[in-house]
Amino acid sequence: MKWRTLWLFVLLAMGLAACDGGNNAQQAGAQKPPTNAIEISIIYAPESHDYMPKIIQEFNDAFARGVNPVTGQKLAQGEQPIFVTGRSGSSGTVMQGIVNAILTPTSENVERPTIFQPSVSHWLVLANHHTRRELFNVSEALPTAYAPVVMAIWESRLQAIQKTLGKSETEIGWEELLQVFDAPNGWQDFGIPNGRRTVFYGHTDPFVSSTGLSSLIMTYYAAAREAGFTGRRLGLDQVNDERVRDGVRRVESLIKHYSTRTTEFKNYIAQGPSYLDFVPLEENDLIAINRGLTDFQPPERLVALYPKEGTFWHEHPMGIVNANWTTPEQRNAAKVFVDYVRLPEQQKYIMTFGFRPVNPDVELAFPFEPQYGVRTSGQITVLDVPDAEVVAAIQNSWEFVKKQADVMILIDISGSMAQERKLEQAKVAARAFIDRMDGNNRVGLAVFSDTTRVLVPLDNLETNIVQMRQVIDNLQTEGGTALYDATVEMVQLMSSQDDSDRIRAVLLLSDGEDTTSQKHNLNDVENVIKATRNDLNPVFVVPVGYGTLNDTLIRVLQRIAAASNTTWQSGDPNNIQRVLELISSFF
């Protein structure tokens, strides 16, 4: 290489380094609060993570340049800059963290933000209710992004209901959806060829997720109406009425499985009508699915059904925390940030993620288009928000109305699991899993090598948890791997359980390498899982793969998972917490 060429490379490298350094400096500068800045923090709802980091960045950048981003004017003499830091958190979890900061500050989950932006104001009201103080001034918690909760239903399903019942879209609500459930032949009675006999529904955890909480309140309304309630607003009388709770249980019995947060749930839904028929979602999530922004490309359009009985608006309110960790200056600074988020420019940006603008100067535009399944004009009926103590009672009732689960943990103890400490990792996962499950669920434990053995029969976890822990601790590797035989046997065992009102699942912990199956192959595994799809409670298998998995082994686990529309999970020890959260949230 000539010297001149070498120099050119050196100069180019220096140039690139300088560019990179410049960027880093800019970011570092923007991330560092200016001198004498008022520092505030915000914890926002997970769906706001699409837009909030950029908005915070631009807000901070303006102050760093000496400009008030709301007025666009240079900072006046004595006007302090404001610096915002933010992160996302599930509304229910953050609310509990803030409540803990007041009532039990030594708890593990403690949050002390200046601003809490949940998806819906239910959480601000609940925080005030739990702390018995005006932690949030709800009438001053300005909305920043609107999203009605809709019943997301596949277009083919909605058209089938409309055609069969002779009703327009605006005349459909819970009442009609439950008619499908009651039909003797399910979707087939609604003209869906080879349609399932059962209706599949799902929702998120009402202690964590705003959509989960709103949909549970909506279910209570529907059940109370069915039980003869004619008043406007749900009260404790309705929530504690066993007839109403039976109605809620009936809807919950349609649950295929639960999920903690919408973040994951919307990815499951996108798999299509074979997975779930309808599900409550924030309108922005439905738009994201139809725009193909989830892991799966939806096979048909998902339509937003605005239930005729009414729904709730999620308004993403900015709750400024009135507690001893916020100063009057910070609270005033928080108002400036709220004003900024509500300006037309920010609102237009937020709208691109499927939220309706809160500023009337911003007209509804992309992606509010019929092709994305949403209604852009006309009335959306709203339900009355119950009092805080009623919302809290509805939350607390979930334990008694939710669908319980039967889960068989199936652990591979074949010789290959001794390598890379795979069995030890699987034991840790199994122990952590049972520790996370509600005691009302029934859990069993089976192992396989050359043969399959049920070591702890399916029983209430409250009853058998001690035995489960002991058995898991004593597991030893042995023999070959009859993965297919074991999986088929366990799916059949779960399918034969006589209690029809429970979620059924097999949690398969294995390295995926079948070496000794005598009776079945992978096709049999897929077929036996698929055969349960038409059951009221299909058996679904969640495979977790351990060790270094080659492509062939991954494909095996993928095919087992795909047969029940789940996804295989990596048992990598670094991933265990996330995997467990995900799996235990199904039940």
Add this chain to the structure above:
Amino acid sequence: MRRSTIVFFVFVLLIGGLIGYNQFLKNQPPIEVVIAVDPSMRDWANALAAAFNQQNALVGVGGQRASVRIDASFTDMQVWQERTGWRSDSAHPDGWLPSSSIVTVSLSSQLPFRVVESSLARSPLMWGGFESRVALMTADGLPFDWDAVQRAAAAQRWQNLGGGADWGNVNMAINWVNASASGVSAMLTAAAAHQQSVTVDRTALLGADFSAWFAPLRDALLNARRLAGSPALAMATRGATAADFALLPEFQWLVDLETLLRKERMAFAYPAYNVELDFPLLIWEDVQTTDAQRAVLRAFADFTLSEAGQAVLKGFGLRPAQGGVGSGDALFARAVQYGVRYQLDGQRVTTPDRLLSEQLIRLLDN
């Protein structure tokens, strides 16, 4: 030196001195007073303060520049309920501009406010609703007022009144009672309408007759507690899913009228028994209060009452403290076709005492 030359030099020196003195004054830090306002008044209070500050008004013997800064941290009701933490020996504003004397006449003696000016502007409460809803409520000739509203609320659903099935429940809004003097005022007009009297009898509010009359109204109103900020703005954004109609200060309707009209034609009316927000200005008067602070607040009041100040307020839909509005006032003129009137009639309800105000709040927020 000729006499005329001497006069000229003296003149130049005088002018130069004046300019220099003026420049000196301008370079002096101003006397800044902080005036607390309800958050619902923040926009126009800031505009008014900016206009005042631009005047570079001089106060006091030495002639120092006066400046006003607006602090919209607390609602009127937070002040009234002593939830601000203001004390003489800790942080407190220099002045307070609440929306209504309802909160000042029954203020706790712990807050040493003294009235500087009894009214800087006016805004009566006004009914506003989407015309389709108002048409149903008034179909049989009842005026758009509490009786028609009560009857609609008792019907619960618009469908029961002949409206669409998808119109849902009858929902009314006010600025929430626990946060706003206008919300308390709205409840006061309800009580006066029921009693057909400008003086509300507290004991009658406890009677079965009023309870039965008010119960459906309470149901129709409760969703309004989640409408943060101006209910008119929420209706302009979310349409009838926020509220079908509301009883709000006139200025809140006027500033959002154009965006409301994008949703649907509006209908406005004034309650027969009404309350007018009067925006008094008060000073925090204790041993530490200085003459300069008094002078700045006086100057601010004088500016607000001047033609220039009142013009700023009219631009936000407020009526002048003295005098009226007419076709030359754009916001009002635009709204006349929907029911806004230049001259107001009807009866003014007597300002309630503290016990009555507390009782009115408990009607909704107990």
